[in-house]
Amino acid sequence: MNYQTFQPHPDLASLVNCYWILEVPAENDSQKQRIIPDGCIEMAFILGDDIKRFTSEDEFILQPRSMVLGQITEPFYIQPTGYVNTFAIRFYPYGFANFVTIPIKSLADKETPIELLFGEKTTKALEQKIIQAADTSQRIEIIESFLLAKLNDKTTIDNIVKTTIDALLLTKGSASINTILKEDLSKRRQLERKFTKQIGISPKQLGKVIRLQSALKMLLNKKTENLTNIAYESEYYDQAHFIKDFKEFTGINPKEFLDNENMTLSSLFYK
Template sequence: MNYQTFEPHPDLSALVKFYWTLQVPFDPNNEKQKIIPDGCIEMTFNLKDKIKRYVSEDDYLLHPNAMIMGQRTKSYFIEPVGDVDSFAICFYPYGFANFVGSSLQELVDIETPLETLFGKAAADTLEEKIIHAANTQERIAVIEEFLLDRLNQNTTIENLVMTTVDALMETNGNTPINQILKDNLKQRRKLERDFRKQIGISPKQLGKVLRLHTALKMILNEEESLTNIAYESECFDQAHFVKDFKEFIGTTPKEFLGNKHMELSTLFYK
C-alpha cells in the first residue's frame, strides 16, 4: 500500500485538511478492510477498479467512481475488486458546507455521486480532468480550481457551529457542549439543528468520533497505556473505554493491533 498526503493551497487551508492518494496493487488474498469514522467529509475519485462497500456480511454496494463520502456514525468494510488508485480531498468538519447548498445530514453514512450535488455536466467535466491529469500535482491544481470556483461566498457557517467544532477539535472531543453553551437550552436546540445541517451529525456524535479517533492514534503509536488513554478520553475507567471502543470500531483495543482487517485504517491513522 502506498498512502501519501498533500497540503492544500493557503486560500483553502481553513476548509481542506489535506489531499491524499492511495495505490494498492490487486492481490486475490487481500482481506476486507474496515474504515473507521474520523469526523471529516471526503471527496474521492477512484482512478482504476471499483471498490465494494459492504452493507452486511455478504451484500455490498459498488462505490461511485467520483463521490462524496459523508460523515460516518459507524465503521464499515470495503474491498477492492482490482487495482486501487485513489485521489481524495479531506475536508475539515465545517469545510464542505462552503461548497454546497444542501443539508449535510442527507449525506451521512452514504456515498453520494458528485453529479447529485454539483450537476452532471460539472461533475463529468471534473472527473475527466482528474482522470486525465498527468500526476498528483496536476490533480490538486484541477480540484483547487474547482473548489475556489465553487466556494459559495453567500454560505455562512453559523458562528456557534464553528466555535463548537474548534473547541471539540482543540480538545480531541472532550469539551462538554454545556460548557460551550453555558447551559442555554434554547441555544442548544438551535446548535443541534445548525450542526446537523452544516456538519451532518450532532455535536455529541462528533465529539465521540474525535475522542475515539485520538485514542486510536495513541494506541497505534503506543504512546500510553490503555488506562491512561481511557482517562484522556474522559471515560470513567478502562472497562468503559474498551466498551465504547468495541461498540464504535468492532474490536477491543488489543484486538485492533495487528488485525488483518485493520491494515488500511492503521495506515490512515498512524
C-alpha cells in the same frame, strides 16, 4: 502501499483538512478493510479498479467512481477488486457544507455520486480532468480551482458551529457541549439544528469521534499499551467507558483492533 497527504491552498485551509492519495498493488486475495468514523466528509475519485463496499456479510455494491462519503456513524467494510489508486479530498467537519445546497445529513453513512451534487455536465468535465491529469500536483490544482469557483466569495463559517468544533478539537473531544455554551440551553437547541444542517451528525457524536481519534492515535503509535492509561489520557471516565465507545465506533475491542488484518487501512489513516 503508498499513502500520502498534501496540504490545501491557504484560501481553502479553513475548510479542507488535506488531499490524500492511496496506491496499493493488486492482490489475488485482498482482505476486506473495516472503515471507521473519523468525523470528516470526503470527496474521492477512484482511478484504479473498482472497490466493493459491503452492505451485509456477503452482499456489496461497487462504490461510485467519483463520490462524496458523508459522515460515518458506524463502521463498514470495503474490499478492492484489483489495483487501488484513489485521489481524495478530506474536508473539516464544517467544510463541505460550504460547497453544496442539500442538507449534509442526507449524505451520512453512504456514498453519493458527485453528479447528484454538482450536476452531470459539471461532474463529467471534472472527472475527465482528474483522470487525464499527469500527476497528483495537477489533480490538486484542478480540484482547488473547482472548489474555489464554488465558493465565489470568501465564506464565513457559522460562528456557533465553528466555535464548538474548535473547542472539541482543542480538548480532543472531551469538552461538554454545556461547558462550551456556558449552560445556555437556547444556544444548545440552535447548535443542534445547525450541526444537523452543516455537519450531518450531532455535536455529541462528533465529540465522541474526536476523542476516539485521540485514543486510537495513542494506541497505534504505541505511546502506551495500557488501556487504563489511554482512557485517562483521552479523558474517558474509566477504561470500561473507553472500551464501550471504542466498540461502538469500530465494532471490536482495542486489543483486537491492533491484531486485526481488516484494520490495516483504517490504521494507516490514523497513524
